[in-house]
Amino acid sequence: MTDKTEIDIKSLLEEAGIKPTLQRLKIYEYLITNKNHPTVDKLYSDLHDLIPTLSKTTLYNTLNLFVEKKITVPITIEMDEGRYDADVSSHGHFKCRKCGAVYDFPHIKGTEDGELPSGFVAERTHLYVWGLCENCQKNIEK
Amino acid sequence: MTDKTEIDIKSLLEEAGIKPTLQRLKIYEYLITNKNHPTVDKLYSDLHDLIPTLSKTTLYNTLNLFVEKKITVPITIEMDEGRYDADVSSHGHFKCRKCGAVYDFPHIKGTEDGELPSGFVAERTHLYVWGLCENCQKNIEK
């Protein structure tokens, strides 16, 4: 972890109007670094090594704050566990029903706006696709 | 509720390989008739009037069965409550962040398949859009 990264994370939070406390810096840095759509449990156990005093309440509060300030996107591809993604650019999420991994794939949002009823205003679009990833597809064919 | 409807519901369940018990018939009929993407609580309280002995476990079991047999789609637009839709045809879901209603809108699935990484196989696609519906948009402009 270089100083430059530290500074970038800090600036990113400040630009979003978030006071950069230690916990928020580390949580956001983790999300920026690990783009594998971690669950809250994964975030908690990994971040607990960096900040031994971190509480789950702070983690939830912080994630909700990030979502509110639009620097993080919640992924509700399945109902029973929340995942988070610091990549707020336009893309879709693919969940493999066999291995459970969540992959990004390119998707340009806004194309569906023309399909919305007139007067409806889109603010956030989530495209979720379930299926089999390349590896699991190969294993099933055998 | 006509006999014809009764028979149609029954056939639809049987075609899906589901034994048409009283509970299943009433639950499926409710979903077919009320296309407003009800939550489990809404389903339970409304169906409880028709079947006073209905238990929540049966409701959950039945909904999971319908999803498994692909005659119902779970809507996970938000993490904290499950909604269900008996319309399994290709369309998107719009949730108004102000009034909370969930609307259907036309969306032809499969168009995003070309965007998936090679080797990935799509089996189910969910498109969720958050924003403001026509009514709430008007009220805000005032």
Next chain:
DNA sequence: ATACTAATTTGTAATCGTTACAAATATAAA
């Protein structure tokens, strides 16, 4: 520096949606 105020973090307890499980009931077969 010191005292005071506000914001943040923490731990525990509560909440809520969902599932596990075993008993009770209904259905189908022999």
Next chain:
DNA sequence: TTTATATTTGTAACGATTACAAATTAGTAT
């Protein structure tokens, strides 16, 4: 009718998330 099987039911358990108040930290004025 008996027997086996499937379905339904109620209660208890579970797990993710939030509420809440105390403890800690940071910021500001004196």
